Every structure is written in C-alpha cells, then in structure tokens.
Amino acid sequence: MGVHYGRQSRRASWKCGCALMAGALMAPALAHHSGAMFDDKVSVTLNGTVRQFQWTNPHCWIQVVVPDKSGPVEWSVEMGSPSQLFHGGWNPKTVRVGDAIVVVVHPMRDGTKGGLFVSATRGDGTPFGAVAR
Amino acid sequence: MRSVPLAVAILALACAAAAAPTAAAATTAAAAAPTATAATTAASAATAATAATAATAATAATRSSARVTQFARLPDWTGLWVSAAWSLGISGRPAGGEQELKEKLQLMRPPPYNAQWAAKYQAALQDKAALATRNATFKACTRSFPALMEGPQQFQIATLPEETLLIFENGQVRHVYTDGRPHPAGDDLWPTPLGDSIGHWEGQTLVIDTVARTASEPLAPRAWFAMLSDAAHFTERLRRIDADTLEEQLRIDDPATLAAPWILTLQFRRVTGVNRMIPFDCVENDRNQLIDGKLIITNP
Numbered sequence: 320m321g322v323h324y325g326r327q328s329r330r331a332s333w334k335c336g337c338a339l340m341a342g343a344l345m346a347p348a349l350a351h352h353s354g355a356m357f358d359d360k361v362s363v364t365l366n367g368t369v370r371q372f373q374w375t376n377p378h379c380w381i382q383v384v385v386p387d388k389s390g391p392v393e394w395s396v397e398m399g400s401p402s403q404l405f406h407g408g409w410n411p412k413t414v415r416v417g418d419a420i421v422v423v424v425h426p427m428r429d430g431t432k433g434g435l436f437v438s439a440t441r442g443d444g445t446p447f448g449a450v451a452r
Numbered sequence: 453m454r455s456v457p458l459a460v461a462i463l464a465l466a467c468a469a470a471a472a473p474t475a476a477a478a479t480t481a482a483a484a485a486p487t488a489t490a491a492t493t494a495a496s497a498a499t500a501a502t503a504a505t506a507a508t509a510a511t512a513a514t515r516s517s518a519r520v521t522q523f524a525r526l527p528d529w530t531g532l533w534v535s536a537a538w539s540l541g542i543s544g545r546p547a548g549g550e551q552e553l554k555e556k557l558q559l560m561r562p563p564p565y566n567a568q569w570a571a572k573y574q575a576a577l578q579d580k581a582a583l584a585t586r587n588a589t590f591k592a593c594t595r596s597f598p599a600l601m602e603g604p605q606q607f608q609i610a611t612l613p614e615e616t617l618l619i620f621e622n623g624q625v626r627h628v629y630t631d632g633r634p635h636p637a638g639d640d641l642w643p644t645p646l647g648d649s650i651g652h653w654e655g656q657t658l659v660i661d662t663v664a665r666t667a668s669e670p671l672a673p674r675a676w677f678a679m680l681s682d683a684a685h686f687t688e689r690l691r692r693i694d695a696d697t698l699e700e701q702l703r704i705d706d707p708a709t710l711a712a713p714w715i716l717t718l719q720f721r722r723v724t725g726v727n728r729m730i731p732f733d734c735v736e737n738d739r740n741q742l743i744d745g746k747l748i749i750t751n752p
Contacts, residue, residue, distance in 0.1 A: 351544070351591060351592065351593065351734060351740065352590065352591040352592070352740045352747055353587055353588050353589055353590050353591075353747060354545065354550070355587060355588035355589075355747075356588070356740075356746075356747045356748075356749075371752060373737060373752060375736050375737035376731070376732055376733045376734065376735075376736040376737065377593065377732065377733065377734045377736070377737075377738060377740075378544065378737070378739065378740070380737075380739065380752060382752055395739070395749050395751070395752065397544070397739075397740075397749065398542055398543060398544060399540055399541070399542050399543055399544025399545075400544060400730075400732050401730050401732075402606065402621055402726075402729075402730035402731075402732050403540050403541070403542055403544055404542045405726060405730045406540075406542075406723070406725055406726050406730075407541060407542035408725070409542060427749065429746065429748070431748065431749060433749035435543060435544075435545070436542065436543045436544075437543060452725055452726060452727050
C-alpha cells in the first residue's frame, strides 16, 4: 500500500518540461474539459482501498484511500463518462466500496490529490472484469 | 411473450413494405377498411359530426398507407454511431493519443480562407498565450454544428418520412426536415449553434441543407479562432457505405470568409459492445470547476 511516483531523472525532467510546454500549445483533447490540468508525463501508482465509486456524468470517479506516513490520504481518480466505461465493459458494480485497488494516474499539476485514470488492477493484481455485451 | 404476435405482424408488414411498397400500401388500406366502413355506417345513422369524424379517419387511413410506403423506402440506419476519428477508452482519453486525434480531426485544419480572413486567422494563432489559456481551461458539454458531427458523442439516427433526427448522447438533437418545407423566411429565421436544417433523399443518400449558424461559434473546440460568417451555407450528403460505416461529404460555402468551398469527408462507425445509448450530461456531478482561471477537482 502507498504511493509510488514514476518521475524521470532531473535531466530527463528538463526535457519533460519542454515536452509539456509543447503539449499545452498542441491542444489537449478531452470530451468534457481540457486535459491540461493533468501531468501526462508523470504516472503515479496508488495502492489503496476504494472508499467510493461514483458512476456519474460527466465523469466517473474512484475515491481511493491510500496509507501515507502522516496518515490515510484520499485521492480522486477521474475516469470517462458512464457511456465510455459501459462501452469498455464496466458497470456501476465493477468497483465496490472496500475493494483493494492499484490504480495508475496522471496526477494534477497543482499538487492536489487527484489524477486522471490510466489503468487499474485489483489488489491481488487481477484485472477488473469486463462485461461482454 | 404477449407482444410476440404484434411484433410478428409489424415485422411482416415491414418486410412486405420493403419488398413491394405498392403491395404494402394496398395491404394497409385493406386493413384500415373495416374501421372506415364501421365509421361510415355509424355516420349514416347519426349526426353530421360523426360524419366528419369518419372523413377524418378515412383521410388518416390514406395518409397512413402512403406514409408506410415512404417509410419503406428509407434506409435502415438504426444502431449507434460515432465519428470515426474518436476512440475513447475508460479513461475518457483518446486511445491513440491526442496528437493522433488532432491529425484526424478535419475541422482542426486551417479553413481555405480568403486573404483577409487568412491574415486574421494566422494573427490569432500567433497569440500563443491566449491559445494555451483557451486550451487549458475549456469545458465543452455541447457543440455547435458542424463540430457536433466530428465530436466524441455517440448518436442515433431516426429516419422518418417527415424528418430525420440525429440524437446525440449529450441530449443534443439535430432536426432535419424532409417534408419539402423551405428554411423559415425573414425574421422567423435567426442564428443558432446548430443552424436550421432541411433535407431531401436522393435514393439512399440524405442531403442536408443548413443555414443560420451562429457566426461567433468557433468551428470546433480547440479551433477557437476558426470562424465563419452568419451567411455560411452547409450541404451534407450522408449515406451508408458498408454495414458498419456511414460517410458524409460536408461542403461549406461562405464567400464572405472562404476563397473556395471547403469540402470535407467525415466517417461514422457503428458503435459495438453496447446494447443501448447511455446518456451523457455535464450537470449530474461536475467536479471539474473553473476557479480563478484554473480547472480544479472538487471534493466528492
């Protein structure tokens, strides 16, 4: 359990800064709002427990409580819309309160405990099951 | 199971209509006849008001059979469709990355502006700070036309004899009237983000004519500085090119801004892996608030 930051070395992050600037000018794309708030060059792995799964528009959210040195910290993980998750084989019961979860996010640039969903597995490493339709 | 006989009857009628419109019309007229006869009999023994009712019923029966014939000639575009440029995963992000998406979006390309508008457009693009701010802070829950046709929203197409409806998952609906009416005249026509659309069928191709689009609307999200005049005229030719693909030729005429007509070809693919439309909206639980020029995540 805990938070793992997948950041580059200092030299790499200088390059990364240039790429980010280019990215901002390049026009990020997202259905509901700009994606520029998320740092897509950094991946954070959250190993914690699901407190809430919001199956809502315009975005679904997983609230993950992650143990930290100073105590539990709650992260807000933004996903696509119910339409997009449904299309991906999810439904409102795919993730349940109390589930152990390992979720990778692109974190907020402003340092708040939130991020954009990249991928997730259950605590034991198995995938969240997709429903065949 | 009680609905099965009715469903079979409807299916049989639809098949007959598809195979032989004239026969279907005759069948419908025959089926409607007992009702009309009964009404006429009642009228002869009762009041003038009842006679009027009978006449209305007879007219409705005739119109109904003609309508069934018209219905049978329309293509079957049932199902869910989405712009072929978009492929969003469960993250809500383009599966192939943002650069790949940008390259696919035709409305992101520079319009074939005349010299005056090309200069304005290029000057606007030079303001990188303004562009970056717009790109970093935008929220888009609805789209204007034609951006709606190249957006990520899934849509359904309902083809009726009188109109074709394009029903998008975010609740936006394009009404394309195909009953032969013209655009509204004079002051009854005013600019709107979707414009005013009328259409007609050329075989299995729907030809849509759209005017009165709001001039201040950018052509698409992220194409903030690409504008057209309020005299822009849009012609879409929409047809199915295979079982799972619709293709639309979109022609934009706008002599006030364009040096030549802008002709784009958009494709829509059939959405698979879903069995119904899942509605989208931006009000149920919008946790991305724009505060002091920054998008933030609010607490649940």
